Amino acid sequence: MTFKFFSLVLLSILNIQNVNSFEVRKNAVIRDDKFNAIIKEVTLTDLLNNKCYEGKYFKIVLGKSEKAISFDSPDSLQLKAATTYYHLNKARNYFDKVVLSNYVHSLPQITIRLDLSNVFNEVGHFANDNLDPQFNNALTVPAGVGYEPKKIEPWGIEIWFRQSKEIDIRSFPYSQRSDGSVKAALHDFRNQNHLNTLQNFINLILQGEVNGGYFDINGLMRLAGTSIILEAIYQSSNVAADFFSQKIYRLDSALVPEIIYHEFSHVALSEHLELSHSSPVNEGVADFFASQIANSKSLATKIKDYNLFSGKEVRKKQQYRIDFEQNNNANSDFVFGLLWNVGQLIGKERESKFIFDLSSKLSTNSSIKEDLLSAMIDTCNEDCKNPFSDKIVLYRFFDSKNF
Ligand SMILES: [Zn+2]
Structure with a gap:
C-alpha cells in the first residue's frame, strides 16, 4: 500500500517532468560525412511546449519580436528556426558535457533573432530601422540594462542572424x-x-x-x-x-x-x-x-x-x-x-x-x-x-x- 502510494507520487513527478519537456521532429540543415549541407529530419529536444520554437535554453524569434516562432509558420522560416535550435543545443551540450563549463551550465534561456537587419545599439538594443541595414552575417550581442525613459526593457545575451541578400x-x-x-x-x-x-x-x-x-x-x-x-x-x-x-x-x-x-x-x-x-x-x-x-x-x-x-x-x-x-x-x-x-x-x-x-x-x-x-x-x-x-x-x- 505504502509502496503503491509512493509509486503513484513518483509517477506523477515523472509525468510533470515529461509535461515540461517536449520533443518534435523537424527538417533542419545538417552536414553529411563529406561535409555537404543537406536537409534532413532531426529531433528537437528540451522544448517547453509542442507549438513553437521555445526551449529550456533557447527561444527562436523573428526580428524584434519576443514571441517564439510557431510550428505553423511557413516552411522556409521553420527551416531556419529548426536549424538554429538544433545546432545551438548541440553547441550548448558540447560546452556543458564535454568541456564541463559551469558558466554555460547555468546560463539562462537565450533569445535568438532571425532575419533581423538592425544594427546593435548598446543603449537602445536595436538601432533605428533605416540605419545601415545588415545582411548576410550573424552576430552575438552583449546583455543590456535597458533604458526606462524610452521604455526599452533590459535584455540578455542574444544571437542575431541576418537575412540573406543577393x-x-x-x-x-x-x-x-x-x-x-x-x-x-x-x-x-x-x-x-x-x-x-x-x-x-x-x-x-x-x-x-x-x-x-x-x-x-x-x-x-x-x-x-x-x-x-x-x-x-x-x-x-x-x-x-x-x-x-x-x-x-x-x-x-x-x-x-x-x-x-x-x-x-x-x-x-x-x-x-x-x-x-x-x-x-x-x-x-x-x-x-x-x-x-x-x-x-x-x-x-x-x-x-x-x-x-x-x-x-x-x-x-x-x-x-x-x-x-x-x-x-x-x-x-x-x-x-x-x-x-x-x-x-x-x-x-x-x-x-x-x-x-x-x-x-x-x-x-x-x-x-x-x-x-x-x-x-x-x-x-x-x-x-x-x-x-x-x-x-x-x-x-x-x-x-x-x-
Ligand atoms: Zn565571431
Missing part, C-alpha cells in the same frame, strides 16, 4: 582575376596570404559595397571569425549559398551549422572574452570551438591542409609578425592556425579542455605574443600530461614560427 560578384574587384566565382576568389586570396586584401575582399562580399573606404571590420569578421572556416563553408554549401557558383553571393547564416557553433562559442566564452568587439583572439578561439563542435573529419582535413599557419596546401606559410598585434581581424586566421596546431601537439583527448582553460586566462584585447603565448605555458603547467617536456615542445614550436 550580391552580384562582378562588383568585386578581384573577380576578374579568378574564374569569377566566390569560391575561386576566396581560395586565391587565402593562398596568396595578402591579409589586408583578404579583409577588403570579405568586406566586399558581406556588405556588397565599400562606403567611401570605410570598413566595418567588426561586422564582417563576426560572420565567421576566420577565412578558413568561411572557405570551408563555401566549398561545401549547397543549401545556404546555393547561388554562389552562379556568380551571385548570398549567405543565410542561420542555415550554416559552423556559423551557429561560432556564435554560440562567443556566448560560451563571454565570461572572459567580452562581446563588446571582435579581435584576432576572440574570433580565433571561437572558430577553434566551432571546428571542435562540428567534429567532422572532412573539415579537420581541410583545416590541416589549408591553415595559413602550417597547412600543406598553402604556398606561403605565415610567420609571426609584430604588426599582427594591431587589432586587425584578418589575423584571426593566424590565431586560429596557432590554436589548432597547439591542440594537435597537446593531443586529441586534452585539446578541448586545454584551449577552454587557456581562454579563461585571456580577454578580447589580449596580445598574441605576450598574453596568448604566456597563457599557453601557464595552461600547460596545469593541463599537460608531462608539463616539463610538453613545454619544450611548445617553445620549439613557437620558435619555428618566429615568435
